[in-house]
Amino acid sequence: MPSPSEWWRSAVIYQIYPRSFADSDGDGMGDLPGITSRLSDLRDLGVDAVWLSPFYLSPQHDAGYDVADYRTVDPRFGDLGDADKMIAEARSLGLRVIVDLVPNHTSNEHEWFRAALAAAPGSPERERYVFRDGRGEDGSEPPNTWLSVFGGPAWERLPDGQWYLHLFDVSQPDLNWGNPEVRDEFVAILRFWLDRGVDGFRVDVAHGLIKDAELADWEWGGDVILGGLTPEGAPPPPMWDQEGVHEIYQQWREVLNAYEGDRILVAEAWVQPAERLARYVRPDEMHQAFNFEYLVTPWGADPLRQVIDRTSGANATVGAPTTWVLSNHDVMRHASRLGFSDGKDHRNGIGVDDPQPDAPLGLRRARAASLQMLGLPGSAYLYQGEELGLPEHTTMPDDFREDPTFERSGHTEVGRDGCRVPIPWEADSPSFGFGPADASWLPQPAAWAEYALDRQRGIPGSTYELYRSALRLRRERSLGHGTLSWLDTPAEVLAFRNGDLLVLTNFGDAPAELPLGVRVLLSSEPLTEDGRVPRDVTVWAA
């Protein structure tokens, strides 16, 4: 039975990227015991829940989003006992746990795919995936023109002549969701983790499971970061946002509803416009869907006001909250993304030879953006390290890159490694306290010492203390459950009320006035001497 609390409507959920959060054994790879040992730090920060990116058995060709066994923990991260301990520790700290579910594709090392390769064309084993004969006289051309999100063709040919579909890496064959066996298996996987006590699932590529029955040609690639957002001028994509996905989530919702507690589904669906995305969070489907439209909106009063209105308006028509997000493991960290004033989106990542972001500007705006986001009604996701003001690693030598995008795009896309670097906890320890050894699977920039948690905890004005204060006030004032009303302001100022709280951001050069008589509770940077709000600053006042 759904509980009346509906915690997820207002929750702040912290994304843990297991490879890069905390390493317990010094192998340079984060792990579950590391996470368990650091959960109390997240309780202190003041979040309600954690979401963990995949920690299941995987050859790690896409950092664990290529799952070989959905019921086994990868030995790099620990074992099932470690997962149980992590869940139990979270519960005892009052934190909920959301795990990642990857239903669009398996790893090519999954037993089903191995069986499919060993079986003949037309066999039931191949029916679990999307196998087709090729085109052309000898079938040597792919079955259609689809491109992989990571670059290159979306089809791979086998020695027996058949092709299989992979919307992502060649090691990630797409499952056939028209096959009831696939549906049954994922219901069983949901139950496996629900029985272990998880509070929900973040559903990877939720808009991709069903493909157009004809597999009609479509040659526009989605790039990694905006995977699934239709490029301008392209017809509707036959692989994204098909009507058939919704009955899958309706079935899953019934599975979750049969469990006690308030278990949730959150969609990773790069779908536009907002009305289409809202269909994923209708009352009998998922609970949340990441608001990526907000994430990609350029820094400015007008575009932000529009996107906030448009997306919350669309969700309101189905009774769903909005799920705000500024960073995750697929996009450039917002402390760097906002550090460009060139009007470009830099969505392909930043390499050492590319123009570099203005770090102080990026941090200043990131703090203002986060304070604005945390003042909005609804739920919000934080990505590990953003509470430290951590920037992207934008000067990583190419030799270290692991994101399959880099190779598959012929090095034209830098990829996502820059936001996945192990985070700094202690300025003066090996690997900045990420683990006991001086080992880290991606290199940490030397400058990251200054971002370490132990340099910021208890320091007034630090980014960490800014987040902590915001989360405390957000809870005290039930901001997540509030309602938003806009204030009349000059064009370069954005201001709204959420209950008694005033949230004001100044995007313009001229310092902005606060209404008379309000008391400033929190500010992303110091105000001017006469109490006005400088450029790129957000203030909470009441």
Ligand code: GLC
């Ligand atoms: C999602 C994940 C991303 C992964 C892709 C393929 O977009 O967030 O990291 O590469 O799906 O599973």
Ligand code: MG
């Ligand atoms: Mg380790």
